[in-house]
Amino acid sequence: MEKIILRNVSRENSHRIEVYLKHGGYQAFRKVLKEMSPQDVIDEIKRSGLRGRGGAGFPTGLKWEFAAADFKEPKYFICNADEGEPCTFKDRLIIEKDPHAIIEGMLIGAYATGCSIGYIYLRGEYPIGKKILLQAIEETRNKGFLGKNILGSDFSFDIFIHSGAGAYICGEETALIESLEGKRGEPRIKPPFPVNAGFMWKPTVVNNVETLANIPVIIERGADWYSSIGSPDCPGPKLYSVSGKVKKPGVYELPMGTLLEEIIFEHAGGIKENRKLKAVFPGGASSSVLTSEEISVKMDFPSLAKAGTMLGSGAVMVLDETDCIVKAALRLSMFFRHESCGKCAPCREGTDWIVRILNRIEKGVGSEDDLETLLTVAEAMENSFCGLGMAAHNPVSSTVRKFKDEYLKHISLKRCPFKE
Amino acid sequence: MDNLNWLVKEIEKLKRNSPYPSARSLIMPALWIVEKHFPEILPEHMEVIAKILGVKPVEVEEIARFYAMFHTKKKGKYVVRVCTNLSCMLNGGESILQAICDHFGVKPGETTKDGLFTIEEAECMGLCNGAPAMTVNETRFTNLTPQKAIAVLEEFKRKENGKDNPQER
Numbered sequence: 001m002e003k004i005i006l007r008n009v010s011r012e013n014s015h016r017i018e019v020y021l022k023h024g025g026y027q028a029f030r031k032v033l034k035e036m037s038p039q040d041v042i043d044e045i046k047r048s049g050l051r052g053r054g055g056a057g058f059p060t061g062l063k064w065e066f067a068a069a070d071f072k073e074p075k076y077f078i079c080n081a082d083e084g085e086p087c088t089f090k091d092r093l094i095i096e097k098d099p100h101a102i103i104e105g106m107l108i109g110a111y112a113t114g115c116s117i118g119y120i121y122l123r124g125e126y127p128i129g130k131k132i133l134l135q136a137i138e139e140t141r142n143k144g145f146l147g148k149n150i151l152g153s154d155f156s157f158d159i160f161i162h163s164g165a166g167a168y169i170c171g172e173e174t175a176l177i178e179s180l181e182g183k184r185g186e187p188r189i190k191p192p193f194p195v196n197a198g199f200m201w202k203p204t205v206v207n208n209v210e211t212l213a214n215i216p217v218i219i220e221r222g223a224d225w226y227s228s229i230g231s232p233d234c235p236g237p238k239l240y241s242v243s244g245k246v247k248k249p250g251v252y253e254l255p256m257g258t259l260l261e262e263i264i265f266e267h268a269g270g271i272k273e274n275r276k277l278k279a280v281f282p283g284g285a286s287s288s289v290l291t292s293e294e295i296s297v298k299m300d301f302p303s304l305a306k307a308g309t310m311l312g313s314g315a316v317m318v319l320d321e322t323d324c325i326v327k328a329a330l331r332l333s334m335f336f337r338h339e340s341c342g343k344c345a346p347c348r349e350g351t352d353w354i355v356r357i358l359n360r361i362e363k364g365v366g367s368e369d370d371l372e373t374l375l376t377v378a379e380a381m382e383n384s385f386c387g388l389g390m391a392a393h394n395p396v397s398s399t400v401r402k403f404k405d406e407y408l409k410h411i412s413l414k415r416c417p418f419k420e
Numbered sequence: 421m422d423n424l425n426w427l428v429k430e431i432e433k434l435k436r437n438s439p440y441p442s443a444r445s446l447i448m449p450a451l452w453i454v455e456k457h458f459p460e461i462l463p464e465h466m467e468v469i470a471k472i473l474g475v476k477p478v479e480v481e482e483i484a485r486f487y488a489m490f491h492t493k494k495k496g497k498y499v500v501r502v503c504t505n506l507s508c509m510l511n512g513g514e515s516i517l518q519a520i521c522d523h524f525g526v527k528p529g530e531t532t533k534d535g536l537f538t539i540e541e542a543e544c545m546g547l548c549n550g551a552p553a554m555t556v557n558e559t560r561f562t563n564l565t566p567q568k569a570i571a572v573l574e575e576f577k578r579k580e581n582g583k584d585n586p587q588e589r
């Protein structure tokens with residue numbers, strides 16, 4: 001398949017503006033500035049059917065329309081480059097290899113929504129990406145695409161980088177905004193939504209890196225072309241980060257809705273050492289597990305929701321027959337315990353309970369009652385304040401349900417069956 | 421004291437070039453300066469930041485403590501982050517952490533006696549296509565084995581010992 005999001009990444013010096021310009025870079029932005037009104041841009045993005053790639057899948061055109069409609073000023077445009085979902089590394093690829101696609105996407109979005117200041121909230125663990133983005137922004141300013149009265153128009157916009165410092169919760173858009181305001185990364189209650197009251201309580205658009213990288217091509221080649229790719233109700237290309245026990249871990253660009261089975265066995269080369277596939281978390285650490293019988297599922301937002309799990313960030317985490325499911329659930333739960341911001345009790349206490357119970361099961365000192373308790377705690381966590389706590393139990397409750405025998409085996413053997 | 425004067429100048433520069441509507445947004449960037457140039461973020465650093473930015477000291481302190489990458493405890497010259505999240509774990513990340521800790525006689529979170537390395541168990545760093553992975557300050561190492569990981573750190577140590585003043589930051 002023709003590469004769309006990854007159209008530039010394999011070129012030498014793809015992160016430099018000369019290379020980007022040579023291959024049609026900033027043409028979409030020029031077109032927008034010269035030929036399209038902000039409403040034209042919004043209509044085009046709406047018609048493309050693009051849905052946010054940060055995890056929630058919200059229609060991007062609609063988000064922009066809400067922000068454009070708000071009268072408060074100034075408005076802010078934020079690129080969410082916090083990429084903290086375990087085993088997700090697709091945004092890093094774009095940041096390091098095609099930073100100008102992000103900047104161009106932000107420029108077009110800012111023009112459409114009337115934003116004058118942009119921030120890239122970059123996770124602290126990406127210092128290499130920071131250097132590349134800083135250089136890219138500088139190059140863009142020097143070419144006159146950023147700053148006051150861009151290319152002689154009355155559109156002014158500039159972009160700054162804000163480095164996170166190792167807090168997964170800051171990927172959640174309202175926690176991100178709190179963090180950008182210099183506070184602890186604790187989510188805010190919604191509504192109001194950031195499009196109306198975000199950074200400094202002003203209208204704020206937050207878009208994921210991958211979402212933004214789609215924008216220039218949609219403008220360039222049109223909504224009709226774009227919406228013909230992938231699933232009809234969720235179109236476009238999608239980046240899947242595939243890792244774990246596959247032969248060829250990596251980022252794969254495929255049409256949205258490609259079968260999970262195809263991603264694992266055709267693109268990622270199948271399972272290491274030709275072992276048997278055991279389980280897959282199809283959408284990052286907070287997605288519910290799929291068994292080896294459940295992998296002929298389309299990898300898009302609606303299909304995975306129907307299968308009882310989610311696309312999330314599109315991080316496909318693959319386990320083989322030699323891997324312990326309890327251990328996997330335990331490790332992911334430890335992540336959530338560490339990353340819970342502590343604001344609300346169901347998540348703060350629930351993640352801790354889950355880790356303690358899973359720990360004793362994995363160590364061989366759990367009881368059958370523990371499984372019921374896990375599910376009860378999981379249910380209580382559904383009442384958490386934000387998405388982190390609401391979804392953190394998914395790897396646990398889904399594995400308890402689908403791999404109950406393996407949990408029971410730990411309990412009856414009084415040890416982990418995968419350890420000598 | 422000299423170092424504090426240097427910090428004052430840096431934070432003042434940061435404030436002059438602020439891209440934010442509110443000075444409070446500069447707390448994280450300011451703490452990053454301290455994190456990069458000092459072995460630990462101390463109360464006197466936080467005081468300098470608070471004073472120049474015109475925010476309450478506690479507002480700086482809560483940020484320094486909330487974010488995992490800020491060290492309010494003394495760290496080594498190199499922070500070694502060994503990922504043990506799922507993809508790295510499935511590919512042996514835990515044994516790498518264990519091997520490094522055994523080799524240097526420390527526990528995760530501790531610093532080696534020579535002050536060179538702080539060994540940390542890390543969450544996913546987005547290097548999962550090269551699992552198991554670790555970083556040493558800003559340098560990445562992927563597809564590790566316990567032997568390779570130890571060799572990498574020994575190489576850092578060898579280079580350090582070749583320098584006149586190994587403790588210089």
Ligand SMILES: Cc1cc2nc3c(=O)[nH]c(=O)nc-3n(C[C@H](O)[C@H](O)[C@H](O)COP(=O)(O)O)c2cc1C
Nearest residue numbers: 052053054080082083084171172173207208211387
């Ligand atoms: C706990 C949590 C973590 C999140 N982490 C990220 C992240 O790292 N990157 C991201 O783009 N979105 C993340 N999101 C989703 C954002 O809140 C938001 O929906 C997204 O950035 C919107 O951009 P989009 O519409 O382009 O997808 C996270 C959400 C939650 C609840």
Ligand code: SF4
Nearest residue numbers: 342343344347386389
């Ligand atoms: S669900 Fe967890 S992360 Fe979200 S607000 Fe509550 S404690 Fe914080």
Ligand code: FES
Nearest residue numbers: 503508544545547
């Ligand atoms: S799981 Fe280790 S770098 Fe992602």
